[in-house]
Amino acid sequence: MRRARSLARRAGQPVVDLARAHTTVSVERATLRLAGLKGADHEGTPWVNHLVDAVRAQTGLEHGVTTPVWDALRRGQAPDLLTLAQKASSGGVSFRLPEGSDLRASRRAARVAVARGVRTMDRQRAARERMVATVGDAPRTPWVYLIVATGDIHEDIPQARAAAEAGADVIAVIRSTGQSLLDFVPEGATREGFAGTYATQENFRLMRAALDETSRRLGRYVRLTNYASGLCMPEIATLAGLERLDMMLNDSMYGILFRDINPVRTFVDQRFSRQVHARAGIIINTGEDNYLTTADAVEAAHTVTVSQLLNEYFAKEAGLEDWQLGLGHAFEIDPDLPDSFRTELAHALLARRLFPRAPLKWMPPTKHMTGDVFRGYLLDGFFNLAGAMTGQGILLVGMMTEAVVTPWLSDRDLALQNVRYVMEAAGGLTEDFHPPRDGFIQTRARQVLSEAVDLLEGIVHDSDAAGDPPLLAAIADGTFGAMKRPATAGKGLDGVVVKAGGYDNPATSLLEEGATR
Numbered sequence: 001m002r003r004a005r006s007l008a009r010r011a012g013q014p015v016v017d018l019a020r021a022h023t024t025v026s027v028e029r030a031t032l033r034l035a036g037l038k039g040a041d042h043e044g045t046p047w048v049n050h051l052v053d054a055v056r057a058q059t060g061l062e063h064g065v066t067t068p069v070w071d072a073l074r075r076g077q078a079p080d081l082l083t084l085a086q087k088a089s090s091g092g093v094s095f096r097l098p099e100g101s102d103l104r105a106s107r108r109a110a111r112v113a114v115a116r117g118v119r120t121m122d123r124q125r126a127a128r129e130r131m132v133a134t135v136g137d138a139p140r141t142p143w144v145y146l147i148v149a150t151g152d153i154h155e156d157i158p159q160a161r162a163a164a165e166a167g168a169d170v171i172a173v174i175r176s177t178g179q180s181l182l183d184f185v186p187e188g189a190t191r192e193g194f195a196g197t198y199a200t201q202e203n204f205r206l207m208r209a210a211l212d213e214t215s216r217r218l219g220r221y222v223r224l225t226n227y228a229s230g231l232c233m234p235e236i237a238t239l240a241g242l243e244r245l246d247m248m249l250n251d252s253m254y255g256i257l258f259r260d261i262n263p264v265r266t267f268v269d270q271r272f273s274r275q276v277h278a279r280a281g282i283i284i285n286t287g288e289d290n291y292l293t294t295a296d297a298v299e300a301a302h303t304v305t306v307s308q309l310l311n312e313y314f315a316k317e318a319g320l321e322d323w324q325l326g327l328g329h330a331f332e333i334d335p336d337l338p339d340s341f342r343t344e345l346a347h348a349l350l351a352r353r354l355f356p357r358a359p360l361k362w363m364p365p366t367k368h369m370t371g372d373v374f375r376g377y378l379l380d381g382f383f384n385l386a387g388a389m390t391g392q393g394i395l396l397v398g399m400m401t402e403a404v405v406t407p408w409l410s411d412r413d414l415a416l417q418n419v420r421y422v423m424e425a426a427g428g429l430t431e432d433f434h435p436p437r438d439g440f441i442q443t444r445a446r447q448v449l450s451e452a453v454d455l456l457e458g459i460v461h462d463s464d465a466a467g468d469p470p471l472l473a474a475i476a477d478g479t480f481g482a483m484k485r486p487a488t489a490g491k492g493l494d495g496v497v498v499k500a501g502g503y504d505n506p507a508t509s510l511l512e513e514g515a516t517r
Contacts, residue, residue, distance in 0.1 A: 004456060024268050026234045029046075030276070031114060035114045035116070035117060050085050051081075051088050062497055063500050066106075067103065067110065115506070121242060129281075135215050164211065164218060179196075179230065183492065183495065185200060185232050224244075225247040226240060229254055237250070247283040248285070249284070249285045251328070257475070261490050274314065294483065297332040298333055300481075306452045322355075326358070326359050347444075361396065364380055381418055385422055388430065468487045
C-alpha cells in the first residue's frame with residue numbers, strides 16, 4: 001500500500017506541475033464569478049464569458065484576467081464589474097497590462113473583490129455545519145444516494161422532497177445531457193433539460209432552499225449533489241460553494257476519457273475546482289465506476305485502484321481532506337461468472353482497506369442489467385449487501401430497470417425498500433466480516449493491488465517522445481477505460497493558456513493561503 005501511494009505521487013506530481021504552469025478560460029471566469037459577476041446577455045451568453053474573451057483578445061490571459069479588468073475599473077472605463085462586461089461585449093473597453101503603482105493597485109483591488117466571494121463560501125460552509133448540528137445528520141452510513149433528473153428544476157424539487165421523505169440522505173440532480181461540453185454555464189432557473197437538469201446557480205439555490213425546508217421537517221440534514229465536470233468545472237465548483245452544495249462529482253480523468261476533453265485543460269480545471277471544494281467543505285465523488293462500463297470489471301479492476309490512488313493524490317495536493325474523498329467504484333462483474341459475488345467483495349474490501357477514512361461511493365450494477373426485473377432486484381440486493389459487509393460510505397441506490405429504461409417512480413420506491421431491508425438486517429456486518437488471510441477474497445485483493453503497483457511502475461518509468469508527463473502518455477495509450485486520449489487533442493484545448501512570469505490570480509492565492517482578505 002505504501003509503495004502504491006508513493007508511485008501515485010510520482011505519477012501525479014508532473015501533472016500538478018503542468019497544471020500550475022497553465023490557466024484556462026474557465027479558471028479565469030470562475031475568478032470573476034467569485035468577484036460577483038453574474039448574469040447573461042439576451043442570447044444567454046454569460047457576462048463572464050464576454051469579459052474574459054474581451055481581455056484575451058486585447059492583452060491575452062497569460063497574466064490572468066483580473067489585473068487588466070481592475071485596471072480598467074480604476075481608470076474609469078466603467079463604474080462596476082457588470083457594466084464593464086456589458087461594455088466590453090460590444091468593444092467599448094480598452095484593456096491594458098498596467099505597470100508599477102498601477103499594477104499593484106489593480107491587484108489589490110482585484111483581491112479585495114474576489115475575497116468577498118471566498119468569504120461567502122466560508123459562511124456557507126459554517127451554515128452547513130450549524131444546520132447539521134441543529135437539525136441532525138443522517139442516522140447511519142452508508143448515506144443513501146438517490147438521483148433526480150426530470151429536466152425541469154420545478155419538477156425536480158417535489159421529486160427530491162419525496163425521495164428524502166422515503167429515506168434518501170443525498171439527492172443528486174443529474175445534469176442535462178451534453179452540458180459538460182458547453183463552454184459556458186447557463187443562467188437562471190431552467191425547465192428544458194434532456195435526461196437531466198442544467199446546472200445553474202439559480203437551480204442550485206432553488207434546490208438547496210427546498211431541501212433545507214425538508215431537512216428541518218424530517219429532522220436530518222439532506223445533502224445535495226451536482227456535477228463539477230466538463231469544460232466549466234471550475235465555474236460550477238465555484239457556484240456550488242456559493243450556494244452550499246454538499247457533494248460534487250469531480251474526477252481527475254472522467255472528462256478526458258468519456259467526454260474527450262483535452263487532458264491539459266482537464267487537469268488544470270480540476271486542480272482549481274478541488275481547491276474550491278476544499279475551501280467550501282464539499283465532498284467530491286470520483287468516477288472510477290465508469291471504467292467498468294467500457295472495460296471488463298475483473299480484468300480492469302487494477303485500473304480502478306490506480307485511478308483511486310491518483311484521485312486521492314490530486315485531491316490531497318489541492319487541499320481536500322480524507323472525509324471529502326468520495327472515491328468511486330462499482331458492482332459491475334458479470335453475475336454469471338463463478339464466484340462473482342466473492343470477487344466483488346474482494347474489490348470493495350480492497351478499496352475500504354486502502355482508504356479507511358474516505359466515504360467511498362459504491363455504485364450499483366448497470367452493465368449486466370437486463371429486462372428481467374426480478375433478477376435485477378436480486379442483483380441490487382447483493383450490491384447493497386456488499387456495501388454493508390465492506391463499510392461503504394455512500395450507496396447509490398440501484399434500480400431493477402437501471403440502464404434498461406428510465407426507471408419509474410415505483411421502481412425507486414422498491415429500490416429504497418431493498419436498501420432499507422438490507423441495512424436494517426445486515427448494516428452492522430462490517431464488524432463481523434473478516435475474511436481469512438489466505439482465503440479467496442484476500443488473495444484476490446492482494447492480486448489486484450499487485451497489478452495496480454505494476455501498472456503504476458510502468459507509468460512512472462514510461463518515456464514519451466513528446467516530452468509529456470508519463471501519466472499523460474498512459475492516458476494517450478488507452479490505459480484507463482480503454483480510451484485513447486492524446487494530450488494535444490480533445491475539446492477545450494484552445495481554452496488553455498501558458499502562464500507568464502507575472503501571472504496573478506487572487507482566487508488561487510486566497511485558496512492556497514487559506515486567507516480571507
